[in-house]
Amino acid sequence: MANSLNFSPVIAGSMKWGKWGAHFNTTDYQRMIENCIEAGATTFDHADIYGNYSTEAEFGLAIKENPAIRNQVQLITKCGICMVAPNRPGHQIKHYNTSKEHIIESAERSLKNLHTDFIDLLLIHRPDALMDPGDIAEAFSQLKNSGKVLHFGVSNFNTSQTALLQSCFAVEVNQVEISILHTDPIYNGVLDQCIKEKIQPQSWSPLGGGILNGIADDERSRRIIAVAEILGEKYAAGFDQILLAWLMKHPAGITPVLGTTKAERIKAAILARSIDLSREEWYMLLRAATGHEVP
Numbered sequence: 681m682a683n684s685l686n687f688s689p690v691i692a693g694s695m696k697w698g699k700w701g702a703h704f705n706t707t708d709y710q711r712m713i714e715n716c717i718e719a720g721a722t723t724f725d726h727a728d729i730y731g732n733y734s735t736e737a738e739f740g741l742a743i744k745e746n747p748a749i750r751n752q753v754q755l756i757t758k759c760g761i762c763m764v765a766p767n768r769p770g771h772q773i774k775h776y777n778t779s780k781e782h783i784i785e786s787a788e789r790s791l792k793n794l795h796t797d798f799i800d801l802l803l804i805h806r807p808d809a810l811m812d813p814g815d816i817a818e819a820f821s822q823l824k825n826s827g828k829v830l831h832f833g834v835s836n837f838n839t840s841q842t843a844l845l846q847s848c849f850a851v852e853v854n855q856v857e858i859s860i861l862h863t864d865p866i867y868n869g870v871l872d873q874c875i876k877e878k879i880q881p882q883s884w885s886p887l888g889g890g891i892l893n894g895i896a897d898d899e900r901s902r903r904i905i906a907v908a909e910i911l912g913e914k915y916a917a918g919f920d921q922i923l924l925a926w927l928m929k930h931p932a933g934i935t936p937v938l939g940t941t942k943a944e945r946i947k948a949a950i951l952a953r954s955i956d957l958s959r960e961e962w963y964m965l966l967r968a969a970t971g972h973e974v975p
């Protein structure tokens with residue numbers, strides 16, 4: 681979609697790079713970041729909470745040790761979820777906080793953790809039942825005017841929640857779960873709204889969080905993988921690349937946020953952009969997912 685974001689066509693998601701997954705050390709982070717950049721994935725997705733509030737700082741150490749990296753990458757992070765964690769002793773229960781004070785404090789902390797002067801994109805991680813769009817707009821405008829955050833968006837927002845915030849400021853991204861296993865945004869208006877309002881849709885768990893990796897033993901996943909493998913032979917591609925090509929064919933311009941800890945999978949995802957499935961092939965995959973033809 682035409683908007684002013686200059687992000688790579690595949691975004692590298694860091695959620696499983698640290699304590700919530702691979703337990704990368706600083707060298708691992710540096711190698712992964714460099715390999716992603718080399719593959720063409722220059723945009724990295726974070727959230728304050730990843731690794732129980734530790735992954736941003738671990739990634740930031742890699743930037744601190746090689747500051748030249750910063751000019752080659754774009755950094756996304758999120759705020760608004762308050763988890764119960766040892767390093768957040770003030771949190772008694774998991775809750776959301778989209779107050780002006782919390783947004784600004786969280787962004788300041790992310791800047792420090794990531795060893796950067798600016799964040800390319802800040803997202804409200806989840807819709808907060810108590811959110812006041814005017815309050816969020818004030819926080820965003822303060823962060824923008826100080827040059828600390830360049831762009832703003834939301835994550836996991838439905839159409840009316842996005843429209844509510846759009847009435848106060850420009851929502852540039854909605855990061856939601858979209859995959860062949862989770863097609864709701866195609867039908868619930870979220871992608872329609874993205875096209876209409878020029879909001880970039882980013883898909884988290886674009887490969888179903890890895891459950892399509894041959895591990896899943898359910899009928900539906902088997903059907904999807906079988907069709908994707910047949911198409912993979914035609915396009916000389918892996919079934920994972922076919923499933924990403926399926927996502928990227930949507931006219932809303934979905935940018936996958938890939939959660940892999942392996943740079944070669946990022947490279948394969950970038951190459952999947954060149955696979956142009958026919959409409960019939962796209963619908964064959966949809967049929968495999970739903971179990972029936974369209975009406």
Ligand SMILES: NC(=O)c1ccc[n+]([C@@H]2O[C@H](COP(=O)([O-])OP(=O)(O)OC[C@H]3O[C@@H](n4cnc5c(N)ncnc54)[C@H](OP(=O)(O)O)[C@@H]3O)[C@@H](O)[C@H]2O)c1
Nearest residue numbers: 693694695884885886887888889890893920938939940941
């Ligand atoms: N906004 C939100 O609320 C939200 C929620 C969840 C996630 N996210 C973001 O989205 C990113 C992706 O989420 P996810 O990890 O659930 O998504 P995913 O990319 O669908 O799944 C990644 C998992 O699948 C495995 N996998 C197996 N085959 C793969 C292949 N060919 N290519 C890529 N991965 C493969 C990976 O293992 P290997 O490491 O072994 O490759 C990894 O465990 C996260 O890192 C985070 O940045 C955002």
